[in-house]
Amino acid sequence: MQVNADLRPILGPQLVRLDPMRVKQLQDPLVYEAIDNLAKLSAHCLQLRTPLTTCEKLINSDSTLYLSWKYDEEEKVSRLLGFAKVGRKKLFLYDAQMQTYEGEILCLLDFYVHFSTQRQGVGKQILDYMFAQEHTEPFQLALDNPSVTLLGFMSQKYGLNRPVWQNTNFVVFDELFQSLSAENGIEKQPPDGWRRPMTPRRLGTGMTDTRWLQHAVSGHQSKGNAMAAPVDADMTPQGALSNRAHQAKARKAHILSSKPLW
Numbered sequence: 334m335q336v337n338a339d340l341r342p343i344l345g346p347q348l349v350r351l352d353p354m355r356v357k358q359l360q361d362p363l364v365y366e367a368i369d370n371l372a373k374l375s376a377h378c379l380q381l382r383t384p385l386t387t388c389e390k391l392i393n394s395d396s397t398l399y400l401s402w403k404y405d406e407e408e409k410v411s412r413l414l415g416f417a418k419v420g421r422k423k424l425f426l427y428d429a430q431m432q433t434y435e436g437e438i439l440c441l442l443d444f445y446v447h448f449s450t451q452r453q454g455v456g457k458q459i460l461d462y463m464f465a466q467e468h469t470e471p472f473q474l475a476l477d478n479p480s481v482t483l484l485g486f487m488s489q490k491y492g493l494n495r496p497v498w499q500n501t502n503f504v505v506f507d508e509l510f511q512s513l514s515a516e517n518g519i520e521k522q523p524p525d526g527w528r529r530p531m532t533p534r535r536l537g538t539g540m541t542d543t544r545w546l547q548h549a550v551s552g553h554q555s556k557g558n559a560m561a562a563p564v565d566a567d568m569t570p571q572g573a574l575s576n577r578a579h580q581a582k583a584r585k586a587h588i589l590s591s592k593p594l595w
């Protein structure tokens with residue numbers, strides 16, 4: 334996303350953290366427009382009608398935008414390369430054994446690298462910077478309705494290949510639960526803001542069958558939602574145009590066609 338101006342005095346370093354206050358302080362229509370346009374590409378890529386991110390929404394939210402950009406000395410233009418929007422949300426989670434957890438967790442809400450710059454390490458740079466700034470480990474991140482590309486990315490770049498889909502369409506990784514599990518019979522202290530309810534919420538007859546979760550985790554090739562398989566569904570030239578709406582629809586159809594739990 335090109336801007337015919339030198340944004341160095343406005344944005345500073347090439348990886349920049351823009352919290353709502355900082356976005357408001359930018360007061361620069363050119364930057365606002367460029368960020369909004371990049372976010373529109375992200376939405377287009379995911380086949381969403383409305384962008385998940387706009388500067389106006391950012392100013393009125395608790396979310397933080399991590400932006401990668403660079404100034405081209407020769408052409409005297411600035412280019413926005415990509416962004417990650419994160420925010421802390423209170424989530425109610427199940428692990429693969431249907432054990433329940435509740436807590437505030439950092440969520441990746443929107444993540445996009447300009448199509449001309451993908452697969453050149455920009456996405457990893459943005460997330461590494463974000464993890465350092467947020468003092469968070471990759472396994473502690475929840476993904477909001479991730480694309481197949483993002484799951485492949487997390488698997489390849491951070492070795493996280495056991496996604497646990499939640500019925501809210503958030504995905505967390507099994508390592509998150511492992512980090513909370515008992516060691517040598519002694520319960521680890523949960524991180525701040527976390528608690529494990531003493532009695533798991535009872536669903537229906539109270540049976541905690543893991544069938545649905547196992548299917549969702551390992552994916553079902555014939556239904557085209559092989560979530561743990563590193564991006565085999567995304568190898569076409571249009572691969573980057575991952576379709577979250579389609580994935581959600583496919584997951585829903587799969588869930589509806591499965592034998593109910595109760």
Ligand SMILES: CC(=O)SCCNC(=O)CCNC(=O)[C@H](O)C(C)(C)COP(=O)(O)OP(=O)(O)OC[C@H]1O[C@@H](n2cnc3c(N)ncnc32)[C@H](O)[C@@H]1OP(=O)(O)O
Pocket residue numbers: 378379441442443444445446447450451452453454455456457458476477478479480481482483485486487489490564567568572573574575
């Ligand atoms: C919560 C959400 O926001 S879900 C939406 C996530 N966003 C998208 O799916 C939009 C389209 N994709 C993108 O914008 C980017 O590819 C991102 C943001 C996922 C990753 O950014 P990049 O700069 O490409 O990442 P980076 O170069 O650091 O790592 C590349 C890795 O990502 C994965 N990847 C990126 N693009 C693809 C693709 N088209 N097909 C398969 N894997 C891909 C691969 O693991 C790849 O590693 P490889 O090139 O060694 O095979």
